[in-house]
Amino acid sequence: xxxxxxxxxxxxxxxxxALTDAEKERLTTHLNAILAHFERLQELDTTQVPPTAHSIxxxxxxxxxxxxxxxxxxxxxxxxxxxxxxMFVGPRIVET
Amino acid sequence: MxxxxxxxxxxxxxxxxxxxxxxxEIAEATLARIAAVDERVKSFVTVTxxxxxxxxxxxxxxRARGEAxxxxxxxxxxxxxxxxxxxxxTTCASKILDNWEPPYDATVVARLRAQHxxxxxxxxxxxxxxxxxxxxxxxxxxxxxxxLSRVPGGSSGGSAAAVAAREATLALGSDxxxxxxxxxxxxxxxxxxxxxxxxxRYGLVAFASSLDQIGPMARDVTDAALLLQAISGSDxxxxxxxxxxxxxxxxxxxxxxxxxxxxxxxxxxxxxxxPEVEAAVRAAVDRLVALGAEAEEVSxxxxxxxxxxxxxxxxxxxxxxxxxxDGVRYGLREPASDPTTMMERTRDAGFGAEVKQRIMLxxxxxxxxxxxxxxxxxxxxxxxxxxDFDRAFERFDLLVAPVTPTxxxxxxxxxxxxxxxKLADVCTVPVNLAGGPAIAVxxxxxxxxxxxxxxxxKPFAEETLLRAAYTYEQATDWHLRAPAL
Numbered sequence: 001x002x003x004x005x006x007x008x009x010x011x012x013x014x015x016x017x018a019l020t021d022a023e024k025e026r027l028t029t030h031l032n033a034i035l036a037h038f039e040r041l042q043e044l045d046t047t048q049v050p051p052t053a054h055s056i057x058x059x060x061x062x063x064x065x066x067x068x069x070x071x072x073x074x075x076x077x078x079x080x081x082x083x084x085x086x087m088f089v090g091p092r093i094v095e096t
Numbered sequence: 097m098x099x100x101x102x103x104x105x106x107x108x109x110x111x112x113x114x115x116x117x118x119x120x121e122i123a124e125a126t127l128a129r130i131a132a133v134d135e136r137v138k139s140f141v142t143v144t145x146x147x148x149x150x151x152x153x154x155x156x157x158x159r160a161r162g163e164a165x166x167x168x169x170x171x172x173x174x175x176x177x178x179x180x181x182x183x184x185x186t187t188c189a190s191k192i193l194d195n196w197e198p199p200y201d202a203t204v205v206a207r208l209r210a211q212h213x214x215x216x217x218x219x220x221x222x223x224x225x226x227x228x229x230x231x232x233x234x235x236x237x238x239x240x241x242x243x244l245s246r247v248p249g250g251s252s253g254g255s256a257a258a259v260a261a262r263e264a265t266l267a268l269g270s271d272x273x274x275x276x277x278x279x280x281x282x283x284x285x286x287x288x289x290x291x292x293x294x295x296x297r298y299g300l301v302a303f304a305s306s307l308d309q310i311g312p313m314a315r316d317v318t319d320a321a322l323l324l325q326a327i328s329g330s331d332x333x334x335x336x337x338x339x340x341x342x343x344x345x346x347x348x349x350x351x352x353x354x355x356x357x358x359x360x361x362x363x364x365x366x367x368x369x370x371p372e373v374e375a376a377v378r379a380a381v382d383r384l385v386a387l388g389a390e391a392e393e394v395s396x397x398x399x400x401x402x403x404x405x406x407x408x409x410x411x412x413x414x415x416x417x418x419x420x421x422d423g424v425r426y427g428l429r430e431p432a433s434d435p436t437t438m439m440e441r442t443r444d445a446g447f448g449a450e451v452k453q454r455i456m457l458x459x460x461x462x463x464x465x466x467x468x469x470x471x472x473x474x475x476x477x478x479x480x481x482x483x484d485f486d487r488a489f490e491r492f493d494l495l496v497a498p499v500t501p502t503x504x505x506x507x508x509x510x511x512x513x514x515x516x517x518k519l520a521d522v523c524t525v526p527v528n529l530a531g532g533p534a535i536a537v538x539x540x541x542x543x544x545x546x547x548x549x550x551x552x553x554k555p556f557a558e559e560t561l562l563r564a565a566y567t568y569e570q571a572t573d574w575h576l577r578a579p580a581l
Contacts, residue, residue: 001469008456015415015459016422017452018440026449027456030514034457037515038404041473044480051475052482054306054336055531056292056555061335075199081429090424091435 001039002032100125101262102578105171105319108265112159112170119155119170123148123214126172130216130263133581138238139248139258141177142185143217148172151214158212168326169212174264176255177218178225179310180299181205184215188301189233190223192421192428192446202299203334204268204310204327211326216264219254223448224418225275225303227251228520231511232450239507240283241579242545246504249279249520255313256283261581266323267313272304273406274499274524276311277536281499281548284538284577286320286565287313291555292531293338295324296331304413305336307406307528316575317537317566321345324558340556348559351567354388356560359492363399364523369501376540376547377498380568384496387567394492396484401477402526407518408461408474409529414451415458421446453514478529485530489554494564498523499536499548527552535561538574546574 003011005028012019012027019027073086082089100108100122111117127145134140155170175181178188180198182205187193201209208215222232230238230253238253240246241261248257252269256279259267269276271289280287288311295310302308312323325345330337360381365374381391423429423442430441447455461470488495500520510517527534532555539549549568553561569575 003460011456011460011463013440014463015452015455016419016436016439016443017447017455018437018444019452023449023452027453030453031457031460033515034407038408038470041401041404041408041477044398044401044477046473046476046480049476049479051472052479052529053475054292055478055482055529056336056338058293058336058338063332071199077425078199079196079426081423081427088424091431091433091438093435 001035003028003035101129104315105168105265105322108171109167119152119214120149122170123152123172126216126264133261134263136239136244136581137241137257137261137263138236139174139219139254139261139263140217141187141189141220141235141254144184144215147184148214148216151212155212155214166211167322168208171213172216172265173208173213174216174219174255174258174267175205176221176252176267176269178221178270178301179205179268180301181215181218184218186218186301187235188224189221189235190446190448190451191234192443194428196426200299203296203331205299207327219252219258219267221254222251223451224301224414225251225270225272226414226450226454228274228278228517229510230254231507232448234448237507240504241581242284243504245506246545247282247507249282249504251275252313253279256280256285256287259283259285259313259315260579262578266319268310268323268327269313270300270308270310271528272307272410273528274521276313277499277524277534277548277550278521280313280536281546282504284546284574285313285315286317286535286537286575287311288320288324288535288561289528289533290324290328290558291338291533293336294533294556294558295327296334296337298331298333302417304410305417306413307410317562317569318349320535321349321562343559345559345562348562349566350563351570353384353564353567356389356494356564357492358384358389358391359394359488359495360391361394361396361399361488361495361497363396364497368519368522369498372542373498373500373502373547376542377496377549380539380549381496383571384564384568387571389564391496394488396488398477398480398484399526402481402529403522405474405477405481406525406529408470409478411454411458412462412471413458415455415462418451418455481526482530485527485532493553493560495552497550497552499550503542503545503547523550531555533558533561535565537565537569539572540574
C-alpha cells in the first residue's frame with residue numbers, strides 16, 4: 001500500500017497539523033517507507049488470534065466517590081495562553 | 097576519599113550515616129560537576145541548584161536532630177524532563193511545552209521528595225520521548241560521555257548521560273520501547289524497565305499509555321534496586337498501577353545464580369546484531385553459566401514481528417495522547433481567528449518532525465479504512481509476541497539478549513533515515529509489548545564504547561532480574577569504568 005501526498009494532507013487535517021508542501025512531501029516518503037516495513041505483518045495468519053490492548057490483565061478500578069483536594073481554578077488556568085475569570089479563553093466557535 | 101560525585105548512592109548513604117560527609121557537601125560536589133562538564137555533555141534542560149541545596153540543608157538538619165532518614169535522603173537525582181515537577185519547568189524537550197510549570201508533582205517525584213532525595217535538575221530527551229538518540233529533542237542534542245561525537249541513545253539520553261558523566265548519582269527515565277535500557281547500554285550504566293504497572297505513571301507525560309513505564313538509571317545494580325524500591329507500588333492516581341505487594345528488592349541482591357535457567361532466544365541475535373555485541377553478550381552468558389546458571393537456546397518465532405507491531409501501536413496511542421496539545425489549556429498558542437486554524441498552527445509550530453510523523457502515522461493506522469489492516473492487526477500480533485514470552489517463561493527464569501544491535505552511533509549518522517534510527521530499539525521493544533521487566537547492565541566495550549546485556553523476566557519478577565544482574569556485576573568490573581571527561 002502506498003499513500004499519496006494528497007492523502008497525507010488529509011491525514012494532516014485530521015491530526016490538526018498545518019503542513020507545508022515540503023513537509024507533506026517528506027512525510028509521504030517517510031510514511032511509505034514505514035508502511036512498507038509493516039507489510040511483513042501480513043505474513044502472519046491472525047484470524048483466530050484475539051487482540052491484546054494491555055499486556056497485564058486488569059479489572060476495572062474504582063474508588064470511593066468522596067471529595068478530595070484538587071487544583072484550584074486559579075492553579076488550573078495558570079499555564080493557559082489566555083485566561084479570564086478562572087476560565088480558558090479561546091477563539092470564538094459560534095457566530096453571533 | 098574519592099571525590100563525592102564519583103560515589104554511588106549506597107556509598108554516599110553509608111558515608112552520611114557515619115557522619116563522614118553532609119548532604120550539602122554531596123549536593124555541592126554534584127552541582128560543581130554539572131558546572132564543569134555539562135557544557136560538553138548537555139544532559140540537562142534545567143539545573144535547579146537552589147532547590148537542591150535547600151533539600152540538602154533539610155537533610156542535614158534532620159540528621160542533626162537525630163532523625164532516622166530513608167535510604168535516598170541526600171542523594172542527588174536527575175529527572176527526565178517528561179516527569180512533572182511542581183513549579184519547575186517541564187518541557188518534554190518540546191517547543192509546545194517550553195516553559196510549562198506543572199501545578200503538581202508526578203507520583204514518583206512525590207515519593208522521592210518524601211525520601212528527602214535531592215533533585216539536581218531535569219534531563220534532555222527525544223521530544224515527548226519519541227526517539228532513540230536524543231537528537232529529536234526540540235531543544236538541543238545531548239552527547240555521549242564516552243565519545244562526545246556520538247549519541248547517548250534515547251529517549252532518556254539526558255538521564256543516561258548524566259549518570260555516566262557523574263553529573264547525578266541516580267536518574268529516572270521512562271521506557272516505552274527501550275528508552276531506559278537503550279541509552280543505559282550506550283552510556284555504560286544500569287537501566288531497569290519495571291513491569292508495566294509496577295510504578296505509577298501519574299505525572300509522566302503520556303506517550304503510549306499501554307507501554308510507558310518509569311524506571312531507575314544508576315551506576316550499579318544496588319543503586320538501581322534502591323531507586324526502584326522508592327518508586328514502586330500502586331497509586332490511587334494511576335488506575336493501571338498494579339495492586340501487587342512490593343518486595344524488599346535489597347534482599348534480592350545476593351550473588352547466587354545456581355540453577356537459574358537462562359533462555360537465549362536466537363531471534364534477538366539475528367537482527368543486524370554486530371559481531372562485537374553478540375560476542376560480549378554470549379561471553380556474559382558464559383560467565384553466568386560459570387557462576388552456576390544453566391543456559392539454553394530457545395526460539396521465539398514472533399519476535400521478528402514485534403518491531404513493526406510496536407511501531408503501529410505506539411504511534412497510534414501517541415496520536416491520541418498528543419491531541420491534548422491544542423493551544424488552549426497550557427503550552428504554546430499560535431493565534432488565529434478560528435479554533436481549527438489556531439490548533440493547526442499551534443501544533444505545526446510546536447511539534448518537531450518526528451512527533452508530527454508519529455501523530456500522522458497513528459492517525460492513519462487508526463483511521464476507519466485502515467484500522468483493521470494496521471492497528472487491529474498489530475494488537476493481534478502483540479498477543480502472539482506475548483504468548484512467545486509466556487511460553488519461554490514456562491521453561492526459563494530469565495531471557496538473555498543484547499540491548500542494542502550496535503554500540504552508540506555518531507551524531508547525525510541516522511538522523512535522516514527514520515527506519516535505521518528506530519532499528520536501534522529492535523531488541524528492546526518486544527518485552528514492552530509483553531509487559532514484563534527488563535534490565536540493561538554493562539557487559540563489555542568495543543572501540544571504547546559500552547555494550548549492554550539485557551535480561552528479561554516475567555511480570556513482577558524484578559527480584560530475579562536484580563539477583564542475576566547483581567551476580568554478574570559482582571563478578572565483572574565493567575560498571576567500574578568511567579568516561580574520561
